[in-house]
Amino acid sequence: MNQSTLTLVLYFVVFFGIMYFLLIRPQQKQAKKRQALISSLRTRDQVITTGGIYGKITKVKEDSVIVQVAEKVEIEFAKSAIASVENRDIELEKKEK
Template identity: 50%
Template sequence: MLISNAYAQTAGAADPTSGIVGLLPLVLMFVVMWFLMIRPQQKKAKEHRALLEALSKGDEIVTSGGIAGKVTQTGETYVKVEIADGVEVQVHKPAISSVLPKGTLKSV
């Protein structure tokens, strides 16, 4: 009376495309994430690597901490940056965020 009857479902023919259609939204979400997040991040990382490889003596740079100066010596992983007259600091290359146009820093 209080419990309804449970009937067995008939076994029908399985649809072969139901598995592919079920995965379609998941694949579509991955493609959208690739083009909106992963691809631009990889492109920016590639540009940053190229910027660091092209770094040379005399370039004016800004670090990720906001320190601006002129490169006086480059090494494999570190560069020496002159931030004031006679004041040089050693900076890890990945900490360099951008290269400024020549002549931007006139006081150094």
């Protein structure tokens, strides 16, 4: 291999290293955080869905949750439709354990 080939290979390695730390790694961290949120859902959690509906979880199933959005009004959502939990911080709970 000559000098220009080595330089080109080095540029590719540096480029992919930068791409990993700027794109792939943060995306993996965000996916882990999202999975922690979904797996820690429990009854009486105040949640916001991806559609912007606010409510309180009344029942947790394997792949879905029942959310009370008003008195005597309950809607079943897929767990992946829960955007955030309002009344607690998942990260703080993990550190306490």
